[in-house]
Amino acid sequence: MTDLNPTRAAGEELLAAFAPKMGRHYANGRNTDHGPGEHNAVSMLSPYIRRRLVLESDVVAAALAAHGPEDTEKFVQEVIWRGYFKGWLERRPQVWASYRNGLDADLAILERNRRLRRDVDRAMAGQTGLACFDAWATELVETGYLHNHARMWFASIWIFTLGLPWRLGADFFFRHLLDGDAASNTLGWRWVAGLHTRGKPYAADAQNIATFTAGRFTPRRSELAEVTQGLEATEPDGLPPVLPLRPVTLPQPGRSTALLITDEDCRVEDFDLAALDIRAAAKLMAGHLRSPLPVSELVLRFEDGALADATARAGISTVEMQANDPVGLVRWAAGAGATQIVTPYVTRGPLRDWLDEATPALAKEGITLCEWQRDWDTAIWPHATAGFFKVKRNIPRILEQMSLA
Numbered sequence: 001m002t003d004l005n006p007t008r009a010a011g012e013e014l015l016a017a018f019a020p021k022m023g024r025h026y027a028n029g030r031n032t033d034h035g036p037g038e039h040n041a042v043s044m045l046s047p048y049i050r051r052r053l054v055l056e057s058d059v060v061a062a063a064l065a066a067h068g069p070e071d072t073e074k075f076v077q078e079v080i081w082r083g084y085f086k087g088w089l090e091r092r093p094q095v096w097a098s099y100r101n102g103l104d105a106d107l108a109i110l111e112r113n114r115r116l117r118r119d120v121d122r123a124m125a126g127q128t129g130l131a132c133f134d135a136w137a138t139e140l141v142e143t144g145y146l147h148n149h150a151r152m153w154f155a156s157i158w159i160f161t162l163g164l165p166w167r168l169g170a171d172f173f174f175r176h177l178l179d180g181d182a183a184s185n186t187l188g189w190r191w192v193a194g195l196h197t198r199g200k201p202y203a204a205d206a207q208n209i210a211t212f213t214a215g216r217f218t219p220r221r222s223e224l225a226e227v228t229q230g231l232e233a234t235e236p237d238g239l240p241p242v243l244p245l246r247p248v249t250l251p252q253p254g255r256s257t258a259l260l261i262t263d264e265d266c267r268v269e270d271f272d273l274a275a276l277d278i279r280a281a282a283k284l285m286a287g288h289l290r291s292p293l294p295v296s297e298l299v300l301r302f303e304d305g306a307l308a309d310a311t312a313r314a315g316i317s318t319v320e321m322q323a324n325d326p327v328g329l330v331r332w333a334a335g336a337g338a339t340q341i342v343t344p345y346v347t348r349g350p351l352r353d354w355l356d357e358a359t360p361a362l363a364k365e366g367i368t369l370c371e372w373q374r375d376w377d378t379a380i381w382p383h384a385t386a387g388f389f390k391v392k393r394n395i396p397r398i399l400e401q402m403s404l405a
C-alpha cells in the first residue's frame with residue numbers, strides 16, 4: 001500500500017485493473033484476508049475513493065459495464081455503504097461530536113492510568129501475544145491499509161477480548177488508515193461495538209478467522225472473548241434523533257472567490273471553475289486534524305501528493321495552507337479581496353469542525369463559505385436515516401437517478 005501513488009491517474013489505473021474482478025470474483029472472494037501484498041480479491045481503491053480521486057459513480061459504472069447488475073450486486077452495495085455511512089453521520093452530527101469529546105476524555109484517562117496506557121501501547125505496537133491481532137496492528141502501521149474483515153476482527157478483539165476503550169482503537173485506525181474517514185471509521189467501530197445496529201455487536205470468532213485468513217492464523221477459541229453483549233449500556237439514551245441535512249450555500253458566479261482545495265474532494269475540475277472570479281486558491285493540509293495525537297507520516301504524505309495532483313489538474317496556482325488557526329483562513333480570503341470561499345462539500349469530521357470554527361470570523365468579514373455538492377451524495381443521503389437496509393432497498397432508484405441503471 002505504501003507504494004500507492006496519490007494521483008487520479010493511478011487511481012483510475014487501479015480501477016481499470018480491478019474492473020474484471022468486480023463481479024463474482026469479488027462476491028466469492030472478498031471476505032478472505034490474504035495478508036499484506038496479497039489483497040487481490042478486493043479493490044484497495046479506498047484511499048482514492050475517500051479523496052474522490054476516483055468517484056464512486058465511476059467505480060459503479062465500471063462494475064456494471066463489465067459484469068451487469070446481477071453479478072455486481074455485492075460490489076455495488078459495498079461502495080454504497082460508504083455513502084450510507086457518510087449520509088448517516090451528516091444526519092446525526094451529534095454522534096461525531098460525542099466521539100470527539102469522548103476521545104478527549106479517554107486520552108485524559110490514559111494519562112492517569114498507567115496500566116491502561118501499557119495495555120493500549122502493547123496493542124498498538126502489536127505486542128499482545130495474540131498472533132493475528134499483532135500482525136494486523138503491524139500491517140496497519142506499516143502499510144496504512146487493512147482488509148475489511150481484519151478491521152472487523154481487530155476492532156472486536158480490541159473492545160471485547162482486550163477490553164480497551166473503543167474510541168482509542170478508532171483513533172488508532174484514523175491516525176493510520178490511508179482511507180481514514182470520519183464516517184466509515186467511527187461508524188465501523190460503533191457497528192462492531194453494537195452501538196450502531198444496537199444490541200448486535202460483532203464477535204471475532206476463532207474458526208471464522210482461520211477460514212477467512214486461509215489458515216494464516218489459527219487462534220484458539222479460548223484466546224478470544226465470548227461476546228454476549230455490546231456496549232449499548234454506555235449510551236443508555238440510545239441514538240440521537242435524525243436531523244435535517246445541513247443547508248448548503250452554493251457558489252455564486254461572478255463574486256470574487258477564494259478557492260479551497262482539500263482532500264475531502266480532489267476533483268475540483270469537475271465543477272464549473274470558469275464561472276468563478278477566482279482571486280486566490282489554496283490547498284489546505286488538514287490530515288493532522290484527524291486526532292489530538294500525531295497522525296501517520298504515510299497519511300500526511302498521501303494527502304500532500306493528492307493535493308498536489310488536484311491542483312495540477314485544476315490548472316490553478318495555489319498557496320499551501322495548514323489547517324491551524326482557523327483565523328488564518330479568514331485572513332487569507334480577506335487579503336485576496338474574496339467575498340466567497342468555494343470548496344466541494346465538506347462532510348462531518350475534523351475538517352468540517354475546523355471550518356465551523358472559522359465561520360463566525362468569516363461572517364464578520366462578509367465572506368460566505370460556499371460548497372458544491374455531488375449528485376451521488378444527494379441521491380443517497382435522504383435514505384441514510386436508519387439501517388443500511390433502507391438504502392439497499394433504494395439502490396435501483398439511486399442508480400436510476402445517477403443514470404447508471
Ligand SMILES: Cc1cc2nc3c(=O)[nH]c(=O)nc-3n(C[C@H](O)[C@H](O)[C@H](O)COP(=O)(O)OP(=O)(O)OC[C@H]3O[C@@H](n4cnc5c(N)ncnc54)[C@H](O)[C@@H]3O)c2cc1C
Nearest residue numbers: 042043044045046078079082148151179180181184185188
Ligand atoms: C472498524 C472499521 C473501520 C473502518 N474504517 C474505514 C475508514 O476509515 N475508511 C473507509 O473508507 N472505510 C472504512 N471501513 C470500511 C471498509 O473496511 C473499507 O472501506 C475497505 O476495507 C476498503 O478496502 P477496499 O477499497 O479494498 O474495499 P473493497 O471491498 O474493494 O470495496 C470498494 C469500496 O467500497 C467502499 N466500502 C467497502 N466496504 C465498505 C464498508 N464496510 N463501509 C464503508 N465503505 C465501504 C470503500 O470505498 C471501498 O474502497 C472500516 C470498516 C471497519 C469494520
